[in-house]
Amino acid sequence: MSWFSKTLSSSIGRKFLVAITGLFLISFLVVHLVGNLQLFKDDGGNAFNVYSHFMGTNPIIRTMEFVLVAGFLLHIYEALVLTRRNQSVRPVAYAYNRPQDNSNWSSRNMGLLGTVILVFLIIHLWNFFVPARFGGLEGVVVDNVHYDNLYQKVVQSFHIWWYVLIYVLAQIALGYHLYHGFQSAFQTLGLNHKKYTPAIQMFGAFFSVVVPAVFAAMPLYFFIKDVVLS
Incomplete structure (x- = not known):
């Protein structure tokens, strides 16, 4: 086994991969959020449908989908391996154990948080991605284009x-997953500095609240507007 593979298979190497893939997935969240903001435009969905068509037909975007899937799978796999490794190192819990004294709930x-997100992703992809890529959607004409x-x-x-x-x-x-994962990724990568770390933590906390909140606002907006208030 080469030094490179040994490094990546070590606990430090696996934490590095989790951090890198985590930050990559965070960047995807931002792109996905910006695109989905088209849903709030009061144009009957024209802007969102044009955006969705671009995302589904652009060759660069389609190639990046494979990179994204690989990033998800690698992030999940490495996180599972680290969890199992930590459990094997300490198979029996301490007689006196108060983890809440030195760690937050999300950490x-x-x-558990990752599992909830994974289940949601499977449902979400089946509901939206599969029909968008393999048919089953009605057509609409926008500016003489189908x-x-x-x-x-x-x-x-x-x-x-x-x-x-x-x-x-x-x-x-x-939100909870991002709250710990964002700052943990920078710490794992060794990007700690007494001057910049507090700013990173503050931005991470802000990001972990705002991004999930805006995503959650989308279904709530349509449900309240069209179902509750109709």
Whole structure:
């Protein structure tokens, strides 16, 4: 085994991979959020459908989808390996153990939070990504160009109370996951400085609240507007 593979298979190397893939997935969240803000435009979904068509047909974006899937799988796998390794090192808990005294709740439940997010992603992809890529959507014409009406699918889904509930709960889990993961990634990469670390932690806390909140606002917006107030 080469020094490179030995390094990546060590605990430090695996933490490095979790950190790198985590920051990569965070960048995807930002891009995904900015694109989905088209849902709030009062144009009958035209802007969102044009955006969705671009994301589904642009060759660079389609190539990056494979990179994104690889990033997800690697992040999940390395996190699972680290968790199992930590459990094997300490198979029996201490007689006196108060983890809440030196760690926050999110850091102690990253596995649970990640599982909730993973289940949501599977449901979310099945509901939106599969129809968008493999057919099953009605068509719509925007400026004399035919597009798949993914906006209609989004609105229909966000009229279902249990799907809205799952979506919002998943965003809460995402917020807690980001709260620990963001600052932990920088710490793992050795980017600690008495001057900059507090700013990173503050931005991480801000990011972990705002991004999931805006995502959660999307289903709540349509459900309240079209179902509750109609």
